[in-house]
Amino acid sequence: MNATQEQLKLKLAQALVAAFGADYTGVDPILVTASNPKFGDFQANVALSLSKKLGMQPRAIASAIVEKLDISDICEPPEIAGPGFINLKLQTSYLEAQLNAIKADSRLGVPTAKNPQKEIVDFSSPNIAKEMHVGHLRSTIIGDCIARILEFRGHDVLRLNHVGDWGTQFGMLITYLREVYPAALTTADALDIGDLVSFYRQAKQRFDADADFQETARQEVVRLQAGAEDTLHAWKLLCEQSRKEFQIIYDLLDIKLIERGESFYNSFLPAVVEDLETAGLVEENQGAKCVFLDGFTNREGEPLPLIVQKSDGGYNYATTDLAALRYRIQEDQAKRIIYVTDEGQANHFSQFLQVAKKANWIPDDVKIVHVPFGLVLGEDGKKFKTRSGDTVRLRDLLDEAVSRTRADLEARLKEEGREETEEFINNVANVVGISAVKYADLSQNRTSNYVFSYDKMLSLKGNTAPYMIYAYVRTQGISREGNIDFANLGDNAKIILREDAEFTLAKHLLQLDEVIGEVEQDLLPNRLCDYLYNLSDKFNKFYENCPVLKSEEPVRTSRLMLCDLTARTLKLGLDMLGIKVLERM
Ligand code: ARG
Numbered sequence: 001m002n003a004t005q006e007q008l009k010l011k012l013a014q015a016l017v018a019a020f021g022a023d024y025t026g027v028d029p030i031l032v033t034a035s036n037p038k039f040g041d042f043q044a045n046v047a048l049s050l051s052k053k054l055g056m057q058p059r060a061i062a063s064a065i066v067e068k069l070d071i072s073d074i075c076e077p078p079e080i081a082g083p084g085f086i087n088l089k090l091q092t093s094y095l096e097a098q099l100n101a102i103k104a105d106s107r108l109g110v111p112t113a114k115n116p117q118k119e120i121v122d123f124s125s126p127n128i129a130k131e132m133h134v135g136h137l138r139s140t141i142i143g144d145c146i147a148r149i150l151e152f153r154g155h156d157v158l159r160l161n162h163v164g165d166w167g168t169q170f171g172m173l174i175t176y177l178r179e180v181y182p183a184a185l186t187t188a189d190a191l192d193i194g195d196l197v198s199f200y201r202q203a204k205q206r207f208d209a210d211a212d213f214q215e216t217a218r219q220e221v222v223r224l225q226a227g228a229e230d231t232l233h234a235w236k237l238l239c240e241q242s243r244k245e246f247q248i249i250y251d252l253l254d255i256k257l258i259e260r261g262e263s264f265y266n267s268f269l270p271a272v273v274e275d276l277e278t279a280g281l282v283e284e285n286q287g288a289k290c291v292f293l294d295g296f297t298n299r300e301g302e303p304l305p306l307i308v309q310k311s312d313g314g315y316n317y318a319t320t321d322l323a324a325l326r327y328r329i330q331e332d333q334a335k336r337i338i339y340v341t342d343e344g345q346a347n348h349f350s351q352f353l354q355v356a357k358k359a360n361w362i363p364d365d366v367k368i369v370h371v372p373f374g375l376v377l378g379e380d381g382k383k384f385k386t387r388s389g390d391t392v393r394l395r396d397l398l399d400e401a402v403s404r405t406r407a408d409l410e411a412r413l414k415e416e417g418r419e420e421t422e423e424f425i426n427n428v429a430n431v432v433g434i435s436a437v438k439y440a441d442l443s444q445n446r447t448s449n450y451v452f453s454y455d456k457m458l459s460l461k462g463n464t465a466p467y468m469i470y471a472y473v474r475t476q477g478i479s480r481e482g483n484i485d486f487a488n489l490g491d492n493a494k495i496i497l498r499e500d501a502e503f504t505l506a507k508h509l510l511q512l513d514e515v516i517g518e519v520e521q522d523l524l525p526n527r528l529c530d531y532l533y534n535l536s537d538k539f540n541k542f543y544e545n546c547p548v549l550k551s552e553e554p555v556r557t558s559r560l561m562l563c564d565l566t567a568r569t570l571k572l573g574l575d576m577l578g579i580k581v582l583e584r585m
Contacts, residue, residue, distance in 0.1 A: 011071050290308065
């Protein structure tokens with residue numbers, strides 16, 4: 001709901017009380033977008049819902065409300081329609097004033113949050129010694145977008161990278177490397193990430209097949225947790241190696257993150273278990289410490305335990321998340337904690353959160369939200385793989401997007417007989433290629449699976465990044481062609497609305513505020529993508545129907561200002577998606 005709707009809602013509520021008395025305080029006037037734009041912009045449906053209670057015909061109720069309704073500065077005189085809808089149409093002068101106000105505002109009418117708060121976005125979070133995969137790519141892109149929107153709204157956002165840098169995998173890996181390549185455990189840069197990943201795979205095979213190896217690996221984990229110097233040193237080297245590789249991806253995607261991995265919470269793990277024990281939630285089961293869960297059962301229908309400490313004394317992924325949750329609430333003072341991971345982890349989140357709730361660790365004013373997303377599929381509809389069946393390296397995937405963009409661009413330049421510098425071509429290819437990957441992800445409802453298709457995401461047609469960036473280039477180009485100085489037009493230059501297409505565009509421009517508010521709540525970036533895509537569509541209709549440069553003043557300047565406002569809205573919206581714009585492409 002945007003500021004205008006808020007205001008209308010308030011006025012309607014006041015009219016309701018004025019008409020029927022204080023008993024009706026707080027009754028929702030049921031203000032919604034008009035079911036048909038022919039009838040106006042909004043309709044209030046409250047009269048129909050009060051008919052029984054008041055013992056009156058809805059139309060009579062509607063006219064009693066309208067009689068007390070004071071909105072003459074916002075709307076045309078209200079009309080009562082059908083069984084008793086109150087139809088409201090915004091006044092042209094009101095719309096014009098709103099537009100003239102946002103055009104002077106760098107935030108384009110989007111206010112900062114009334115109650116800015118500490119918000120944590122836990123995203124990306126790949127695992128050390130393993131390759132970052134497309135699931136992490138989705139988490140990175142979606143998490144970054146959510147963080148950007150919250151930051152824009154003025155919240156204090158902590159972007160956390162909960163990397164998997166602790167646990168059994170290191171025992172395995174270090175034990176294996178001691179055997180086959182000890183130098184990797186003492187010398188920096190002895191391994192590259194490709195080696196690391198294949199050593200990891202081999203170590204895992206050994207671990208699964210060899211009981212003695214398993215035992216040594218377990219002891220190595222214990223040594224790591226106890227802080228044994230050589231093991232700790234080896235661990236640091238391995239982390240450093242992975243971190244470098246992750247950073248390449250973050251740089252390519254322009255992502256800022258603070259690393260606070262699982263190891264950070266190591267010293268808090270014993271207290272988590274102790275406190276759960278004190279709360280009487282822990283039961284021993286075959287030597288493991290468990291909290292039994294409601295609503296989760298095994299195949300035999302018995303309640304499922306969440307193991308918070310294994311029989312060998314080690315801790316699990318969930319224990320670490322419990323420690324992290326407490327830390328974020330107590331130390332970081334977060335009011336909302338958002339976790340961006342694949343849907344496959346939904347059970348993990350509801351399980352450890354159930355335990356945290358049972359232990360009373362989540363204050364009423366703290367919200368915990370799991371933001372799940374679906375799978376990335378190949379064009380064959382199966383899990384996304386390379387032709388040879390391997391997992392796709394993210395670096396290769398991004399490089400491919402950039403090189404394909406470059407090839408498309410070079411073909412287009414040739415066709416148009418244009419000469420551009422190498423620098424220009426590189427920049428366009430990078431911006432468009434990376435943006436295409438981001439936008440293809442963000443424009444889908446995140447809960448659904450999506451098919452990764454270079455052809456589709458790089459197309460200049462449809463709901464794609466190249467199309468959106470081109471829409472910006474075009475709107476910006478038109479306002480530039482007008483050759484007026486938008487910053488210094490003075491108070492006389494005003495947006496004036498006459499044609500239908502101008503109204504449609506204007507109303508859409510005024511909805512940015514509402515869309516941002518929605519995404520802030522629902523954490524669905526695709527809504528912002530849809531908004532921007534519709535904006536470019538409405539702009540195109542406006543541009544087809546309303547001559548800009550050839551119009552007489554004051555219409556010419558007004559229309560140029562609409563172009564400029566559209567360009568700025570596209571730029572701001574794309575920026576919140578983590579997408580850069582270009583002035584030419
Ligand atoms: N490292 C995990 C993975 O790769 C994701 C961690 C998500 N964050 C969390 N607090 N559990 O699947």
